[in-house]
Amino acid sequence: MYLKSKLSWNVVIPAEKMDIKGLMLQKAIITRLMADFAAKKASKDLGYFLAVTTVEKIGEGKVRQQSGDVLFPVDFSCITFKLLNGEVLEGVVHKILKHGIFLRCGPAEKIYLSHQKMDDYQYVLGENPYFMNEKSSKIEKGNVVRFLVIGKKFMEFENDFQFVVTLEGDYLGSIA
Secondary structure (H helix, E strand, O other): OEEEEEEEEEEEEOHHHOOOOHHHHHHHHHHHHHHHHHHHOEEOOOEEEEEEEEEEEEOOOEEOOOOOOEEEEEEEEEEEEOOOOOOEEEEEEEEEEOOEEEEEEOOEEEEEEEHHHOOOOEEEOOOOOEEEOOOOOEEOOOOEEEEEEEEEEEEOOOOEEEEEEEOOOOOOEEEO
């Protein structure tokens, strides 16, 4: 699910980037905000950070005594992407293992579908392994699969999520 959020972050501008001209300073603040935003990647509450949409307000800078750098409070709006339990989504298969598959959906790459959560699908070994069911529906690398999110975990150290999904339900599975 895509979410629109309003956030307030502190942006630190090194002393050497300070300029008397206001536009250059504003550019430096926005550039640093964008870099910090991209580096953050995700948060437990908001999901994956996708884009800064508007900068609402840049507050008055405060000089840090030790370094001379200036800290600016910045209010901005952004778009995030968060997978929610119970949500039906589509993802692309990027890895097939004997015990399940890994999917990608937007910025989420650690979406695991266990073979136990794929009704009637059997693993078929080969140079390009795949899963197939009795109705000849095939799940192979590159296929689009519709799934239901049943669990998630945020990993603080990696600033990323892991998801567990299922095909148990109506209209879920490989999309041909």
